[in-house]
Amino acid sequence: xxxxxxxxxxxxxxxxxxxxxxxxxxxxxxxxxxxxxxxxxxxxxxxxxxxxxxxxxxxxxxxxxxxxxxxxxxxxxxxxxxxxxxxxxxxxxxxxxxxxxxxxxxxxxxxxxxxxxxxxxxxxxxxxxxxxxxxxxxxxxxxxxxxxxxxxxxxxxxxxxxxxxxxxxxxxxxxxxxxxxxxxxxxxxxxxxxxxxxxxxxxxxxxxxxxxxxxxxxxxxxxxxxxxxxxxxxxxxxxxxxxxxxxxxxxxxxxxxxxxxxxxxxxxxxxxxxxxxxxxxxxxxxxxxxxxxxxxxxxxxxxxxxxxxxxxxxxxxxxxxxxxxxxxxxxxxxxxxxxxxxxxxxxxxxxxxxxxxxxxxxxxxxxxxxxxxxxxxxxxxxxxxxxxxxxxxxxxxxxxxxxxxxxxxxxxxxxxxxxxxxxxx
Numbered sequence: 001x002x003x004x005x006x007x008x009x010x011x012x013x014x015x016x017x018x019x020x021x022x023x024x025x026x027x028x029x030x031x032x033x034x035x036x037x038x039x040x041x042x043x044x045x046x047x048x049x050x051x052x053x054x055x056x057x058x059x060x061x062x063x064x065x066x067x068x069x070x071x072x073x074x075x076x077x078x079x080x081x082x083x084x085x086x087x088x089x090x091x092x093x094x095x096x097x098x099x100x101x102x103x104x105x106x107x108x109x110x111x112x113x114x115x116x117x118x119x120x121x122x123x124x125x126x127x128x129x130x131x132x133x134x135x136x137x138x139x140x141x142x143x144x145x146x147x148x149x150x151x152x153x154x155x156x157x158x159x160x161x162x163x164x165x166x167x168x169x170x171x172x173x174x175x176x177x178x179x180x181x182x183x184x185x186x187x188x189x190x191x192x193x194x195x196x197x198x199x200x201x202x203x204x205x206x207x208x209x210x211x212x213x214x215x216x217x218x219x220x221x222x223x224x225x226x227x228x229x230x231x232x233x234x235x236x237x238x239x240x241x242x243x244x245x246x247x248x249x250x251x252x253x254x255x256x257x258x259x260x261x262x263x264x265x266x267x268x269x270x271x272x273x274x275x276x277x278x279x280x281x282x283x284x285x286x287x288x289x290x291x292x293x294x295x296x297x298x299x300x301x302x303x304x305x306x307x308x309x310x311x312x313x314x315x316x317x318x319x320x321x322x323x324x325x326x327x328x329x330x331x332x333x334x335x336x337x338x339x340x341x342x343x344x345x346x347x348x349x350x351x352x353x354x355x356x357x358x359x360x361x362x363x364x365x366x367x368x369x370x371x372x373x374x375x376x377x378x379x380x381x382x383x384x385x386x387x388x389x390x391x392x393x394x395x396x397x398x399x400x401x402x403x404x405x406x407x408x409x410x411x412x413x414x415x416x417x418x419x420x421x422x423x424x425x
Contacts, residue, residue: 011078012029013032013036014032015032015033015053015055018033019075019078020033022034022067023068024066025071029055029056037065038065039054047319061092093105093106094139096116096117096118096121097117098118099118104120107119107136108138110125110144111136112133112135113125114143116141156183162175162178207344283309
């Protein structure tokens with residue numbers, strides 16, 4: 001490609017060293033600002049010989065000065081291009097292929113010249129090829145990929161048979177009998193397919209965003225349900241502990257009552273025995289006195305009344321029962337509670353891991369699980385259905401209470417039976 005580069009030095013005045021202003025060309029061919037060459041020749045008017053400040057060629061008479069229209073247009077165009085600010089190349093930018101030295105950022109790429117141009121060189125390119133059709137596009141660093149490696153021509157044909165971009169020479173050569181269209185036509189078709197693909201992707205994005213929202217809501221619902229289950233299970237277990245403590249207090253009180261009854265009866269018996277001992281000792285003392293008397297008549301008259309023992313001749317007694325049966329009953333109750341709690345805890349664990357069919361559903365869709373909480377509308381209020389494992393826990397609590405109650409009643413009956421066996425003899 002022919003290059004048209006311009007330097008400001010070539011269009012500078014040798015006198016003022018600035019761009020030519022109203023440029024004129026003297027007979028020797030050198031150009032000056034009209035004002036500069038006029039001032040120089042005004043100083044030589046006395047000699048009547050005028051010279052060129054550069055080559056010193058002399059002229060006489062004084063040459064007429066006429067403005068060079070073509071040179072003035074070139075200078076004006078150069079002024080415009082030089083006023084364009086140079087943009088350095090940044091990360092990801094395309095370099096100008098014409099700039100020498102420090103490369104500037106390219107703004108356009110020519111598909112005919114196969115070069116990229118900065119703003120200054122783009123204007124020079126447009127002036128140089130004014131009237132000619134050169135296709136321009138936004139600057140790209142892929143120009144070499146747009147050229148046929150074999151023929152070094154622009155890839156402007158698309159071969160549908162081989163699914164590749166080719167140049168015109170390729171089309172009439174190895175792709176002669178293939179189905180070919182212009183790259184623009186194929187782009188239109190592929191763009192339609194791309195739009196359709198994008199539409200499908202957007203639809204899938206919307207579906208997944210909806211399912212994501214549902215999953216987030218389900219997770220929050222599940223968290224709330226789990227927290228409710230934790231709080232309720234803690235409350236139920238607290239009630240169980242209180243119930244067991246209450247039963248413990250009742251058993252303790254029954255033991256103390258039993259102890260008090262037995263001790264009270266034993267103390268009454270001991271008091272009676274002490275009274276009987278006192279009476280017997282008194283009678284024994286009287287018998288000793290009677291044994292020592294010398295009066296036969298008094299002995300015979302007193303002996304019959306003193307020889308009969310006072311009160312009941314039998315010695316009263318009481319039977320003490322052991323408290324081992326109480327410990328055994330409590331141990332059995334503990335074992336029953338532990339076994340019952342273990343079985344029910346296993347049932348609760350299985351219920352907690354099993355999905356709630358009446359309360360929640362798992363929807364399998366393209367590898368994603370979604371939990372949809374169902375609600376029951378009653379009297380205008382939305383009540384979350386109670387999870388199965390909480391119902392199992394409440395049922396376990398009721399069963400444990402029933403078991404404790406039965407055990408306590410058995411203990412009471414045994415205690416009453418033992419009290420009836422406290423016999424005085």
